Each structure stands twice: as C-alpha cells, then as structure tokens.
Amino acid sequence: ASLPPGPKPLPLLGNVLDLTAKELWLPASKWAKQYGEVVYMHVLGIGLVFINSPEAASDLLDKRGSIYSDKPSLVMSGELCGCKNMVAFTCYGDQSKRQRRLLHKAFGVPVIPSYHPLLQTETHSFLRRLIANPADYQKHVRRYAGGLTLSVVYGYEVKSNDDQFLELADECVGLLSNRIASGGGIWPVDVFPFLQHIPLWMPGSGFLKNAKIWKKKMEEFVDLPYEYVVNSMKSGNYKKSFCSNLLEDESVRAVENFEFDLKWSANSMYSASIDTTLTVVGQFILAMIQYPEAQKKAQAELDAVIGSDRLPTFADRPSLPYIEAIFKETLRWGVPVPLNLPHRLMEDDVYKGMHIPKGSLVFGNIWAMLRNETMYPDPDNFLPERFMESTGDPILDKRRNPKNYVFGFGRRQCPGLNLVDSSVWLLMASMLATLDISKARDDYGNVVEPEVVYENPIFRIPNPFKCDLRPRSQKSIALIQQSEFPFA
Ligand code: HEM
16 A cells, blocks of 8 residues: 655655644645645654544544554653653553543543532633733633633632742743743654763753753642642642542542552643633634624623623523534634644554554644535634534534534543533633623724734644723623622
8 A cells, every 4th residue: 555645755854844834734734635634744754644534533543543542752851851641742551541531530521510610710710800901811811721720630729820839830831832842842852862861061962951950840840739639638628629539539549550640640631721721712802803793692692591690600501502603613713723632653554545654643634624615614704603503414413513623533532621611611601791802992993903823833822912802881890890709
C-alpha cells in the first residue's frame, strides 16, 4: 500500500515549509479538499497525518483506539520538565488508563449535578468582576476558569486576584504554553535526544538550566494544592472536591500508585481547562458582537422563560432551546482546538488501501469537520437556527452535534466534557441574561470593528479585542450584586 496523498515534500527536510502557517488548520483544510479524508506529510522523518472526516476519525481514532491513543514523547517538556505524567502527555498504557479512570469517576455524567452549586457561585462572581471592569474580560475569564478548577478539583476557594495558588497556577500554565510547549513543543533536544546529556557549562546548554527551574515549579504546582487538600481533610474542615471524593473512596485508594495518579490527574485538569475555556468564551463574545440578531433572540427567550427577577439556573435548561442552539453553534463556529491534540500511532496501519506508518503523529482535523458544507450549510456563518430543527434524519441529527468533535476522539477524548457542558452553558446563559454584548465605540461614537488575531498554534484563542459589555438594566446590576448570596 502507498502512503496517503499530501503536499509534495522537499528532499530530506520534508514538508517543513508547509507547516509554517500560524493558523495551520486553514492550509490543512485546503489539503483536505485537494487530497481527501486522510492527508500525509512528513518533517525530518516524522509522519504527520491529518484526518479530515468524521468517518475516518471514528474508524481510526475510535475503533482502532488500541493503536491510535499514544502521545508523542517529548524529551524537553516530558522528561526534562517533568510533564510526562500530565494526563494530556502520558503515553498510552496502564498509567494513562488509571488516571483517566479517576477522571471519569469524578466527572462522569451522574456526578456533574453535585458541582452545580459551585458552578453557580463561580459564574456569579465572574459576572460581578466583569461589570466592575469589563475591559479586562479576558483576565476575568482566566480567573473564572482557574478558580472553578481549584474549587472543583481541590475544594480550594480563591479569595483574591493575587491568591497564592492562582498565581502559582497562572505562572505554570504560562510556562507550559509559552515556554515549555511553545510552538507545538518541539525542541532541538526532542529531535536530537543526546543533547540532554551535554554538560551544563557548555554553550547552548541554557535549555537544561531552564528545564531544571521549570521542573521544580511544575512539581510545586502538583504538590502544594494537593497537600492543601490532605491537610484540610485532616483538620476536618474541607469542601468536597475531586480529590477529597477519591481520597475517601476505599476502592480507588487500594489501587496501586493511587496517590501519584491522583496528584497528577488533579493537576492535569488545571492546565487543560484554562486555555480551552478562554477560547470558548472568547469565541462566544466574538459571535455575539458580530451576530446581534442571534443575541437578541437569545435574550427574548430568556426574558420570556425566566423574566427579569432572577438569574438562570440549570433547572431552566430544558426550557431554553435557543440558548442550547447558541451553545452548540459557538462550539461549531469557534472550533476551540482546530487540529485536536496530536495522537501517536503505535503500529503500522493500513486504511482503505493507504499505509500509515508507525510513529506518525495523527491530527484530527476538527476544523475541516465543523466547516463541512454538507453537514453545516453556509459554515462560516454563525447560525444557531441550524440546530433548532431536526434534519428529519435522527442519525444525521446526532452526527451534527459539534460536541462529538470539539472534545477530540477515542480513548483520549476530553474527560472534562461533561463538566464543560454544564459550566460553559451556565456562563453563556448568565451573560446573555444580564449583559448586552456589542462592538465597542470610539470617542466619536463610531463603531470599532474587533481586531481578531490568533497566535496560539493549538487553541483558537482570539487575542483580546475591543468590545462593549454592559449590564442590560439597573435590574441586571442588582441581580448580579445580590447573587453574592445566591442561596440565601
Ligand atoms: C472548555 C472547553 C474544553 C474543550 C473544547 C476541550 C477540548 C479538549 C480536546 C480537543 C482534548 C484532546 C482530546 C484528544 O486528544 O483526542 C482535550 C483533552 C483533555 N482535556 Fe479538555 N477541553 C475543555 C475543557 C476541559 C476541562 C474543563 C478539563 C478538566 C476539568 C479538561 C481536561 C482535559 C484533559 C485532562 C485532557 C487530556 C486527556 C488525555 O490525553 O487523555 N478539558 N480537551
């Protein structure tokens, strides 16, 4: 069998030049149109495979999950900086399976309602900070995502913006995405592993010194919040959380390596939830300012169902179909992780007559799937209406749900998806109920178009853009302020 088709490589170097685009999902989707559902290229001998259709993703990443679920092992981020035990980086095997079992136990569908009160409190605090200082919305989203994770995972309550754990986590997530794993995480030492053994006095060994410092920071980030849980449980004064629930569960405690797995799984959620939440909320705000009609319809639905005397709750969800459609369309149109996180193929494989070599990095091209014109006519437009009616074909209806794609595939699919389904829904519904979200205006009253720039190679986070977020009414302000005591 021959390799899958793809752009023509250079001798030796391969397709290096094809991979320089900042928004790599755009050229990757052109290749998808040109070459079909599986596209192959290579860089310095490493195969890169793009999977462009839901069918191929299901055939390979789901059904052949036993060989498509490994992760690239990276010397710099994994070994030298100690990140190889984070769930998103762990090789496929006993450890990754044990860790994912813990995550499923804590974030399976039946457990999510136990987090509802927490989600409400965090959402309302977010709204309060947002109306106090709307220009800093990205900072507030970061704080919301961080605070939520710290409380869900560790039962830790963040009290101020300069909270010690929040700062530590921010520093480490920043380190991870801007330094350790920047530019896709490939360092010279990943290509030439012998470099890890060069002595520290040699020129060019700076990365080793940095790695030592970063590793120490990452370990603090794993240990300190965990110690907090253990100590607060000892004192008897603690909030229920992912860690405390599992620490109290004798059946899980008995499993080998329990404490190590728990510590690292807990930490993994922190890193995994910040950039993703920033992306989804950023895309939501962008959609709302560019498609004011959709926003008006959503607000009309909220006003009719809830009125203006209270904030939305999870009990309202079944009565708010248009908000549901906005949520789905935000995920579809926003495509938070357009090329998924790469999986590594563990054995040679043959698919529809094509040979896919062992060791290839496999990217699910979620962008191409969610911009598919047949499944989603007029795909570049934000049209929640597309989810308001059945297509008449229940199988197609199910397949069209963007939640099947945006969280990745198979045995590495995002374990936070059920939590996100609740947390982001509530955030959107609460923002729509209380705020008007529109384009900014300059001093002369002219509309300022948002400048939309993407710099992150993995997450589609729009750089902060100008927008106008203001309470819909005096009553909205009062509701947001009162919600300080939401259960009083
Ligand atoms: C806000 C929206 C989110 C989106 C769009 C999202 C999306 C994703 C995607 C695309 C992956 C890669 C899946 C794959 O490799 O096939 C992933 C992995 C992961 N996500 Fe999420 N995620 C989100 C939020 C969260 C949250 C809140 C948590 C934790 C509570 C979380 C925890 C994880 C973990 C631990 C992994 C690594 C799983 C593994 O490699 O086995 N994510 N996520």
